Amino acid sequence: MTTTALSRPGRFPRLPLPVVAGAAAAAWLVAWIVEAPAADWFTFSVLNLEHGSHFGEAVGFFLEDMPKVLLLLSGIVTVVTLIRSFFPPERIRPLLVGRGLLPGSLAAAGVGVITPFCSCSAVPLFIGFVEAGVPLGVTFAFLISSPMVNEVALVMLWGLFGPWIALAYMDAGLTVAVVGGLIIGKLGLERYVEDYVWELQGRPSTAIVVKLSWSDRLTDALAYTRTLVRKLLPYLVVGIGLGALIHGYAPTDLVAAIGGRSNPLAVPLVVLMAVPMYSNAAGTIPIVQALLGKGMPLGTTLAFMMAVTAISLPEFVILRRVMKLPLLAVFIGVVSTGIIGIGYLFNFLAN
Amino acid sequence: MRTIEVLGSGCANCNRLEANAREAVTMAGVEAEVLHVTDPREIVGRGVMSTPGLVIDGKVVSAGRIPSAGDIAAWLNEG
Numbered sequence: 431m432t433t434t435a436l437s438r439p440g441r442f443p444r445l446p447l448p449v450v451a452g453a454a455a456a457a458w459l460v461a462w463i464v465e466a467p468a469a470d471w472f473t474f475s476v477l478n479l480e481h482g483s484h485f486g487e488a489v490g491f492f493l494e495d496m497p498k499v500l501l502l503l504s505g506i507v508t509v510v511t512l513i514r515s516f517f518p519p520e521r522i523r524p525l526l527v528g529r530g531l532l533p534g535s536l537a538a539a540g541v542g543v544i545t546p547f548c549s550c551s552a553v554p555l556f557i558g559f560v561e562a563g564v565p566l567g568v569t570f571a572f573l574i575s576s577p578m579v580n581e582v583a584l585v586m587l588w589g590l591f592g593p594w595i596a597l598a599y600m601d602a603g604l605t606v607a608v609v610g611g612l613i614i615g616k617l618g619l620e621r622y623v624e625d626y627v628w629e630l631q632g633r634p635s636t637a638i639v640v641k642l643s644w645s646d647r648l649t650d651a652l653a654y655t656r657t658l659v660r661k662l663l664p665y666l667v668v669g670i671g672l673g674a675l676i677h678g679y680a681p682t683d684l685v686a687a688i689g690g691r692s693n694p695l696a697v698p699l700v701v702l703m704a705v706p707m708y709s710n711a712a713g714t715i716p717i718v719q720a721l722l723g724k725g726m727p728l729g730t731t732l733a734f735m736m737a738v739t740a741i742s743l744p745e746f747v748i749l750r751r752v753m754k755l756p757l758l759a760v761f762i763g764v765v766s767t768g769i770i771g772i773g774y775l776f777n778f779l780a781n
Numbered sequence: 782m783r784t785i786e787v788l789g790s791g792c793a794n795c796n797r798l799e800a801n802a803r804e805a806v807t808m809a810g811v812e813a814e815v816l817h818v819t820d821p822r823e824i825v826g827r828g829v830m831s832t833p834g835l836v837i838d839g840k841v842v843s844a845g846r847i848p849s850a851g852d853i854a855a856w857l858n859e860g
Contacts, residue, residue: 518845519830546845550792551832553821558830626822638828638841650846748790751821 447644458505465501469494492674499590499666499716504655506585511651513581514546519555520637526564526572534568535611539604542575543584552745556752558637560627567615571607573749574765578740579603586715591722598776599732606736606768613764614757622757669716696730697773701766704737714738728780733773740765783813783857788824788834788844791817795833798847802835805853813857 473479473493479486522541526534552573559569579600588596620628642650693699714735721731741762750758785802789795799817806813818824818836827836831845835853842848842856 515846520828520844523830546831548792548794548831550790550794551830551845553790554824554832555830557821557825561825636828637830638844640841640843646846649849653847 447648451648458501461497462501462505465497466494469497488674492670495670495674495716495719496666499586499670500659502586502589503582503662503666504659506582506589507655507658508651510581510585511546511654512647514544515642515647515650517541517544517546518639519545519551519558520639523559523562523564523637526559526568527562529565529568531565531567531612531615534565535571535608535615538564538568538572538611539575539579539607542572542607543579543581543600543604545572545576547576547580550748552748553751556749557627560623562637565615566620566623567611567613569611570614570761571611573761574610574740575603575607577742577745578736579607583715583735583739587718590715590719595722595728595732598728599735602732602772602776603736603740606740606765606772610761610764610768614760617760619757619760622754622760624752624754627752666716669720672717672720696727697733697770697777700730700734701737701741701770701773704734705741705743727777729773729776729778732776733769736769736772737766740769783811784836784838785813785815785853785857786818786836787815788818788827788829788836789832790821791819792832794847798833798835801847801850802853804850805857808850809854809857811857 470490473486473490474481477489479489481487522545525541526538529537556569556573559572560566584596584600587599718731718735721734722728746758746762749761753761785806787795787799787802789798795817799815802815806815818827824830824832824834827834827841829841829844833847834844835842835848837853837856842853848856
């Protein structure tokens with residue numbers, strides 16, 4: 431396999447790039463520090479709402495959380511997109527060719543964390559991996575890990591709930607990806623990949639990596655962040671609004687009755703609920719926050735988040751173009767079973 | 782006559798890139814046809830796995846991102 435590098439013309443921003451980046455980072459930091467006290471002051475001093483009242487607590491929650499989540503999201507997505515631009519799949523693929531199933535699946539799940547993933551690229555990605563000789567199980571480990579475990583979700587979880595939940599989510603996601611890859615690899619489902627994909631295997635393959643300047647990477651990162659935040663904004667408003675209502679009004683038993691420990695079917699139930707929902711991992715965070723805050727157990731909550739990101743109907747429809755139904759069914763089955771298993775495991779461990 | 786190919790399955794990003802490419806042709810004042818390649822085999826065959834990709838006169842100039850019309854025009858004038 432050869433890797434071709436192409437050069438391209440650079441573009442000059444009006445101000446030196448480090449100056450702009452430094453100023454933006456400083457502004458972000460100041461906003462992050464003053465955000466919570468400012469929201470508190472506004473709610474209880476300016477609006478003169480009462481501490482401890484349903485309405486006051488709900489408004490305070492919303493005003494504090496909305497800027498916090500927006501700040502986290504925009505800051506993290508920008509930085510992460512910048513980092514990701516160094517690890518396109520074209521560059522990752524050679525690392526996965528010719529490895530055994532277990533080391534390959536581990537590596538694929540790992541690089542899946544940093545590689546950018548868009549479900550619209552799933553088909554060329556799948557074909558590109560298979561034709562280059564990446565084993566089927568390893569390819570699936572990547573396909574499972576990439577959308578589910580990503581740095582945006584991890585840093586958001588870290589910022590809002592602390593390092594342990596973030597690490598728990600990462601471990602859970604990587605486990606599902608590696609085990610899923612191993613199972614699919616062991617089952618020998620190669621015949622259920624659409625035939626034309628195999629016909630391509632072995633042709634001389636050239637992965638092209640286009641060289642980018644820092645200015646390109648930063649421009650892309652900002653553009654992507656703007657698009658993502660705009661797309662997620664309505665969900666965030668609804669999610670945080672819902673969270674605020676739950677925070678101020680909902681009795682804890684309501685959430686506990688549906689998702690709590692006393693309901694043994696809670697985990698598969700939330701996974702099922704998540705199937706028609708599809709969102710970027712970051713979009714689920716406000717809902718996750720509200721659920722955790724109201725006492726939904728950790729395992730059930732993580733299962734919900736993983737299911738929303740990893741089990742997506744549109745992606746399956748797209749993947750049907752390269753895999754026959756039995757393989758797709760095994761894929762969906764393995765992923766949902768893995769997520770449900772992880773949910774139960776974490777509920778058990780947290781007990 | 783130049784050839785610009787947008788590699789992508791017809792997703793929103795691919796359509797935005799195609800729009801940028803068409804605008805770039807006007808900006809650069811060159812004669813070019815803009816084609817949309819949707820066959821994934823063809824896309825991978827060009828060495829691109831992250832869509833949308835952009836090919837000018839057979840050469841891949843970008844993948845997995847949406848260059849601006851200005852950037853594309855610069856590439857057109859350069860080549």
